[in-house]
Amino acid sequence: MDAIAKRCREGGFDQHLIGLEVLSMDGKRATAKITVGESVANLSGNLHGGAIATLVDDVGTLAIISADKQNRPGVTTDLNVSYFAPGRAGDVILIEATALKSGRTLAYVSVDLRRESDGTLLAQGRMTKFL
Numbered sequence: 001m002d003a004i005a006k007r008c009r010e011g012g013f014d015q016h017l018i019g020l021e022v023l024s025m026d027g028k029r030a031t032a033k034i035t036v037g038e039s040v041a042n043l044s045g046n047l048h049g050g051a052i053a054t055l056v057d058d059v060g061t062l063a064i065i066s067a068d069k070q071n072r073p074g075v076t077t078d079l080n081v082s083y084f085a086p087g088r089a090g091d092v093i094l095i096e097a098t099a100l101k102s103g104r105t106l107a108y109v110s111v112d113l114r115r116e117s118d119g120t121l122l123a124q125g126r127m128t129k130f131l
Contacts, residue, residue, distance in 0.1 A: 017054065022062065028099040030062035031105070033116065036091045047087030052113060056081055056125030059095040060109040064129055067107065068098035074107055074129030081125040085115070092116040107131055 018039040023031040032055075034040065040051035057076060065071050087093050092124045094116050100108040 010081060014075040014118045017051070017058065020055075020058070021074060022059075025062050025066045028063060028067035028102070030059050030066055030097045032059045032062070032095045034093050034095070036087045036093060038090050040054045041045075041089060042101065047091070047093065049081070049083060052087075053081050053085065053125065055093075055095050056097075056111045056123075059097045060111045060125065060127045061129070062096035063099040063109050063111075064102060064107045067102040068131060069102075070131075072131045074131040076127060077106075077130050078128040079125065080127075081123055085120050085122050087113070087115060087122050093122065102131070105131055 006027040017034060019030055019037060020034045023033060032092055034055065036047045040048055057079060076086050094114045096109060096114070097109055097111040100110055107129045109127050110123060111127070113123045114121055
């Protein structure tokens with residue numbers, strides 16, 4: 001997990017997820033949290049929709065790595081997100097990803113983003129990856 005957290009802090013596009021903390025990776029699940037700050041906020045100060053999609057992709061990938069026998073991250077072939085409520089500046093957001101299936105060539109994951117303070121579902125994403 002330390003290598004994954006380091007990658008999120010230092011490399012590529014993921015470095016914009018400042019403060020992303022991977023809490024667990026086990027079996028077919030991954031859990032992380034992030035505080036809504038300037039690096040992931042839109043012009044209104046709320047959690048940006050693109051940041052939400054990136055969180056679905058990143059934490060969903062961790063769940064797939066956990067579920068796959070060869071720990072393959074795969075390549076995203078399909079990603080969709082439904083948005084339900086805003087994450088506001090300062091909110092701590094819990095990201096919970098569950099690998100639904102990891103097969104020979106495809107893996108599927110579902111990801112929920114919730115406000116930590118009250119459990120409100122902010123967004124839900126689904127992703128398919130080619131392994």
